[in-house]
Amino acid sequence: MDSMVNPAKSSVALDSSPIAPCPLPARAKSPQNQALTILHAEHDVVFHEGDDISHYYEVIDGAVMLYKILPDGRRQVVEIVGPGGMFGISCDDSRDCTAETLIASRLRVMDHVNCDSVPEAHCRMCKQLQEQLREMRSHAVLLGRKSAMERVASFILCLVFGRHVGSDESCDERGHKLTVRLPMTRQEIADYLGLTIETVSRSFSELKRRGLIDFDKNDWVRVTDLQGIDNLSGTR
Amino acid sequence: MDSMVNPAKSSVALDSSPIAPCPLPARAKSPQNQALTILHAEHDVVFHEGDDISHYYEVIDGAVMLYKILPDGRRQVVEIVGPGGMFGISCDDSRDCTAETLIASRLRVMDHVNCDSVPEAHCRMCKQLQEQLREMRSHAVLLGRKSAMERVASFILCLVFGRHVGSDESCDERGHKLTVRLPMTRQEIADYLGLTIETVSRSFSELKRRGLIDFDKNDWVRVTDLQGIDNLSGTR
DNA sequence: CGCGCCCTTGACCAGACTCAATATTAGTGG
DNA sequence: CCACTAATATTGAGTCTGGTCAAGGGCGCG
Numbered sequence: 001m002d003s004m005v006n007p008a009k010s011s012v013a014l015d016s017s018p019i020a021p022c023p024l025p026a027r028a029k030s031p032q033n034q035a036l037t038i039l040h041a042e043h044d045v046v047f048h049e050g051d052d053i054s055h056y057y058e059v060i061d062g063a064v065m066l067y068k069i070l071p072d073g074r075r076q077v078v079e080i081v082g083p084g085g086m087f088g089i090s091c092d093d094s095r096d097c098t099a100e101t102l103i104a105s106r107l108r109v110m111d112h113v114n115c116d117s118v119p120e121a122h123c124r125m126c127k128q129l130q131e132q133l134r135e136m137r138s139h140a141v142l143l144g145r146k147s148a149m150e151r152v153a154s155f156i157l158c159l160v161f162g163r164h165v166g167s168d169e170s171c172d173e174r175g176h177k178l179t180v181r182l183p184m185t186r187q188e189i190a191d192y193l194g195l196t197i198e199t200v201s202r203s204f205s206e207l208k209r210r211g212l213i214d215f216d217k218n219d220w221v222r223v224t225d226l227q228g229i230d231n232l233s234g235t236r
Numbered sequence: 237m238d239s240m241v242n243p244a245k246s247s248v249a250l251d252s253s254p255i256a257p258c259p260l261p262a263r264a265k266s267p268q269n270q271a272l273t274i275l276h277a278e279h280d281v282v283f284h285e286g287d288d289i290s291h292y293y294e295v296i297d298g299a300v301m302l303y304k305i306l307p308d309g310r311r312q313v314v315e316i317v318g319p320g321g322m323f324g325i326s327c328d329d330s331r332d333c334t335a336e337t338l339i340a341s342r343l344r345v346m347d348h349v350n351c352d353s354v355p356e357a358h359c360r361m362c363k364q365l366q367e368q369l370r371e372m373r374s375h376a377v378l379l380g381r382k383s384a385m386e387r388v389a390s391f392i393l394c395l396v397f398g399r400h401v402g403s404d405e406s407c408d409e410r411g412h413k414l415t416v417r418l419p420m421t422r423q424e425i426a427d428y429l430g431l432t433i434e435t436v437s438r439s440f441s442e443l444k445r446r447g448l449i450d451f452d453k454n455d456w457v458r459v460t461d462l463q464g465i466d467n468l469s470g471t472r
Numbered sequence: 473c474g475c476g477c478c479c480t481t482g483a484c485c486a487g488a489c490t491c492a493a494t495a496t497t498a499g500t501g502g
Numbered sequence: 503c504c505a506c507t508a509a510t511a512t513t514g515a516g517t518c519t520g521g522t523c524a525a526g527g528g529c530g531c532g
Contacts, residue, residue, distance in 0.1 A: 068377050071472055076377040091363055096370050116359075126358065127327055129365035134332050136372040141304050141312040143379035144430030148488065186511060194380030196489060201512055218497070218511070236307055384520065422479060435520055437480055453529085454479070473532100480527070488519085495512065502505080 036109040046099040046107065047088065053095060055109045056088040056125075062105020063183050066097045067191065077192035078139075079132065080184075086128045102183045143194045150234035151193040152203040156180075156213065157233055160223055179222045207232075272345040282335040282343070283324065289331060291345045292324040292361075298341020299419050302333045303427065313428035314375075315368065316420075322364045338419045379430045386470035387429040388439040392416075392449065393469055396459055415458045443468075 037060065040046060046057065049068060057064075059081050066079040066087060078097060081087045087099055089112075115122045142151055159180040182189070190197045207213045212225040212232075223229060230236065273296065276282060282293065285304060293300075295317050302315040302323060314333060317323045323335055325348075351358045378387050395416040418425070426433045443449045448464040449457050459465060466472065 066373070068373060070377065070381060070470055072470075074381045074470075076380040078373040078376045089366060090370070091366055092370070097373055122358070122362065123352075126362050126365065129362065129369060130326055130328075133365060133369055133372065134326070134328070136369065136376065137302070137304060137314040137333055140314045140372065140376060140379060141306065143376060144312040144427075145306060145310045191380075197511080198490085198513085199488060202488095205512070234306055234308070234310075432521055433479080434481085434522085438520090441480070475532090476530095478527100478529085480525105482525080483523090485520105485522075486518105487521085488517105490517075491515090493512105493514080495510100497508100497510070499508080500506085502503100 038107050038109055040101045040105050040107065042101060042104050044101045046101065047095050049095050049098045051095045053088070053090055053093060053112070055111055056086060056090070057099075058086045058108040058110065059083050060106040060108055062107075063102040064099055064105060064107075065102050065184075065188065065192070066099050068097045075191045076194065077188060079136070080192065085132075086125065089125055089129065102188065146234050148193075148195055148199045149203050149206070149232055151195060152200060152207070153229050153232035154235065155189065155193060156207075156221065156223065156229050157235075159221070160226065160229075178224075178226070179216075179220060182219045182221055274343050274345055276337045276341050276343060278337060278339050280337045282337065283331050285331050285334045287331045289324070289326055289329060289348070291347055292322060292326070293335075294322045294344040294346065295319050296342040296344055298343075299338040300335055300341060300343075301338055301420075301424065301428070302335050304333045311427045312430065313424060315372070316428065321368075322361065325361055325365065338424065382470045384429075384431055384435050385439050385442065385468055387431060388436060388443070389465050389468035390471065391425065391429060392443075392457065392459060392465050393471075395457070396462065396465075414460075414462070415452075415456060418455045418457060 040062070046064065061083050063083075064081045064085075064087060065077050066081070067075050067077040069075045079087070080102070088095070090096070091112075110121070115125060142154055146154065159182070160178065184192070186197045186200050190200045193200065195203075204213070204215075207229070208215060210228070212223070212228040214222040214224055216222065276298070282300065297319050299319075300317045300321075300323060301313050302317070303311050303313040305311045315323070316338070324331070326332070327348075346357070351361060378390055382390065395418070396414065420428070422433045422436050426436045429436065431439075440449070440451075443465070444451065446464070448461040448468075449459055451457060
């Protein structure tokens with residue numbers, strides 16, 4: 001509907017000086033080493049469903065969600081992209097979903113035309129697509145076949161094992177982050193998991209009641225029984 | 237689990253005499269115009285989740301479904317691939333889902349290594365991935381946010397507008413196939429839509445009762461009120 | 473004709489949603 | 503630093519959609 005891009009909240013910067021930000025290192029340094037970097041504040045829309053397509057993006061730091069909205073307002077968050085992830089890649093002429101930051105994010109803006117000319121960029125993009133497809137398939141299983149509790153447990157596992165989210169989690173035992181930040185509101189989590197906000201809240205409360213997790217101020221979760229969470233995830 | 241490929245039911249054929257498995261036509265015809273083609277019978281498994289990865293495939297005719305199964309047996313069909321579609325593309329070392337034919341199918345077998353060397357193949361593959369990702373996002377909305385009736389209606393629309401399925405539908409007015417074959421059992425449809433077989437059956441019956449569709453022998457659907465189906469799909 | 477498979481239908485149940493009230497947190501200004 | 507407000511999250515009660523379990527129907531194939 002709305003074709004506006006980058007409202008006030010975002011600012012643009014140039015990576016340039018000595019930096020050498022081609023989408024890809026080495027060989028891609030055609031004109032010069034410049035990569036356009038933009039900063040988006042929390043909950044800032046990068047592009048809307050229906051917008052014309054010009055660029056694609058890489059998350060340098062922060063986190064972005066992609067979502068689609070049905071005519072009656074129901075929303076489904078279809079993807080969450082963390083640092084290193086790319087989004088907005090498409091051959092079509094218009095966006096099939098909306099991209100919005102979850103938290104303040106720094107994005108590298110890249111041009112589709114570069115893809116064709118720069119083999120490394122193309123290759124990297126392709127790997128990204130494969131990875132995203134793999135994750136979407138797992139997510140389809142979650143959405144199509146898992147119970148509310150299993151969805152929430154799976155979601156926590158994703159956070160623990162580092163998918164999406166960046167930020168400063170405290171890693172404890174062998175590399176797992178046992179205290180993770182929930183970079184999303186309950187509503188966003190619900191829309192990602194295909195549930196309602198109430199069901200998400202109830203599931204979290206139940207997990208806490210059972211002693212599997214604990215909360216710090218609503219957006220930090222301490223996983224006290226990883227095995228227990230794993231058992232509830234429906235995956236094994 | 238099982239690493240067997242191509243059990244008895246499938247047979248291998250050669251598109252051309254001197255075989256020479258290049259992925260793409262034209263420019264890729266290094267040795268000769270040869271593409272390895274295999275025939276799979278109905279409900280034949282092309283590869284299993286967990287199998288080592290060697291090739292990827294293009295559907296020449298027929299239809300293939302990709303699915304994942306949870307430890308307790310719940311299944312989610314994550315993708316349906318019709319003629320022209322590709323599947324099994326991956327950089328990983330093992331399959332993340334199982335591929336099984338819905339109906340007898342002819343597949344072109346291609347090698348991942350060719351991708352890197354043949355730009356056209358790589359490009360085409362990349363477009364495929366983008367297309368699949370786009371469809372998966374729509375499907376995520378269906379799985380996460382649509383009611384049973386909306387899912388079934390959306391599924392019928394997909395058939396009418398030609399996605400997936402091949403076979404001989406009778407096209408009527410402006411290019412839409414108003415009588416389409418359901419190339420899947422009720423169970424497969426249910427597993428694709430994240431429902432139970434009973435719910436799918438009830439939804440079909442309800443649509444028939446309302447006079448929106450009609451059946452020939454259970455696997456042919458005649459859409460008598462496309463607008464009505466569209467209205468129920470939740471998409472507008 | 474009879475068997476087996478798939479599909480349909482019904483009755484009942486349960487998990488998730490809806491609506492509503494309350495609690496908690498975050499943000500603002502004194 | 504605290505008070506006040508707005509936004510977000512939790513909890514409860516009741517409802518309903520879709521799942522479960524079980525019985526019956528239709529069709530193809532030998």
